[in-house]
Amino acid sequence: MIVADVPPGEWAAGLRAGRFDVGCGPFRFRLRSRLAALASQLHTLYGLYPMAPAAGAFADFHIRVDHPPGLRRWLRPQVQFRTDGEAPFEPFPADTALPFLEWGSNWCVATRMDGYLLLHAAVLERAGRALLLPAWPGSGKSTLAAALMFRGWRLLSDEFGLLRPDDGLLDPFPRLIPLKNVSIGVMRRFAPQAVIGPVFPKTRKGDVAHVRPSADSVARMDEPARPAWVVYPNFQAGKPPRLVPLARERSFLKLSGNSFNYERTGLRGFESVARLMDTTRSYLFEYGDLDAAVATLDALAAA
Structure with a gap:
């Protein structure tokens, strides 16, 4: 069963009572809320995700x-x-409940799931090979990830590279893609078919709207992928795409610094990044146009 199979009224009632669990990648979220607007937004944006009754699970x-x-x-x-009965953050304005839920849920994963090396990166897959896009806020990572998804790449995640230390594979975690400010309009023009939620103005990160992952990305979120490329994007308005090879040593430093739990995982984290550097190619990537950026990364995958 998926969320969309539940009638909206029954979904809202179940959310009030905490009767439903929603699955995303390897994790199961038990959600509870009495907010009618939030229930409606989740029903639309998470409509393709698997769900199950919470009883006893x-x-x-x-x-x-x-x-x-x-x-x-x-x-x-x-x-x-609140998570597990605790409130780790100060309250937010009520009209930003969905962004608050998304940020809080990501915080839960970033602070608790040390069975993975958690890389701060978007991850996409084509033909079984994964592209990692590690980046800091403002680099255009989320916009580029959404654009690639709408041009045939499978989204594994916009926020987390879930790297398995035992075999070096990446597990999918395809949550909603948050777009900010001008990127919202850019994506509406680039992919008119995109399902984009309401715009939440004046959040701590500016205007925010969420893109629903593609049906293929959600349907295949139990399929891991083998990392092949580590590409550090940097949006520069008006610039042509420029892909520059990056030495493994420099990439190691950048990638380990773009991790939520590298220091907490110790030797296991070090060995995971080292193996990743041995089995992938790294690049710096400047771009100023989405169509040209997608074409450049398509060519990289084809080569």
């Missing part, structure tokens, strides 16, 4: 997003993110 994360007690429910309404 194990869930990796128990997450609740609701109004905090007191006057804040009515005066300048806010919402509180």
Whole structure:
């Protein structure tokens, strides 16, 4: 069963009671909320994702997003993110519940899932080989990942490279892709078929809207991929695409610095990155146009 199989009213009621678990990649999320707007947004954007009744089953994360007690429910309404009964963040404005849920859920993975080496990177796959796009905010990573997805690449993740230390494969975790500010309009023009949620203005990261991953990306989220390329994107408006090979030593330093848990995993993390450098090619990538960027990376994959 997928989320869209549940009628919207039944979905909202189940969300209020915490009766449903939603699967994404290797993780199972038990969600709970009384917010009608959030229930509707999740039903649309997570409609393709597998779900199951929560009764008696194990869930990796128990997450609740609701109004905090007191006057804040009515005066300048806010919402509180809770996981396993704890509230790790200050409340957010109530009209940003979906971005709050997404950021909080990512925080749960980044702070708890040390069975993986967690790379801060978008990951996409073509013909069984994976492209990692490690980058800091503002580099155009999410926009480029969404563009590649709409041009035939399978999205494994926009935020996490889940690297398995035992065999070096990457597990999928295809959550919603958050686009910010001008990237929202850019993606609407680039991929008119994209399912994009509402725009949330004036969040801590500016205007934010979420892109639903492709049906193929969600349907195949139990298929790992073998890493082949590590490409560090850097958007520069108006610049032609420029792909420059990067020495393994420099790539090692950049990639280990783009990890959520490299220091926590110790020797296992070091060996995982070292093996990744031995089995992939690394590049710096400047681009200023999505069509040209996609063509460049398509050619890299074809070669």
